[in-house]
Amino acid sequence: MIKDTDLVKKLRLQADVFRHHFSRKEYIEAKMVREIAGTVALFIEAPEDFKIELFGDRQGDEPVEGLFDEEKCIKAGFESIKRGFDMQRMTYEDVMVLVNKKRG
Secondary structure, X not given: OOOOHHHHHHHHHHHHHHHHHHHOOOHHHHHHHHHHHHHHHXXXXXXXXXXXXXXXXXXXXXXXXXXXXXXXXXXXXXXXXXXXXXXXXXXXXXXXXHHHXXXX
16 A cells, blocks of 8 residues: 555654644644644555554554644644634635634
């Protein structure tokens, strides 16, 4: 399935990008990085072990923490909603208005 090592590296790098945005309290950007990484992993039909490496797994007896810290992902989601960002009801244009407003 995944043969393109550059794609794998870029997906792993997204965890660092997420942490960068999270540490700067850029929660909407952090949330979007995580969501896009998840969408790409799903689209390319990434193997289960690679998805577990990225996002962790709570199905076994011992939870496995992924490169995307689960608690930080949850906090980024909550903080995004508090700031008016809700992916369930927003269009792309709505999201870009918020991002551009934040950029100034």
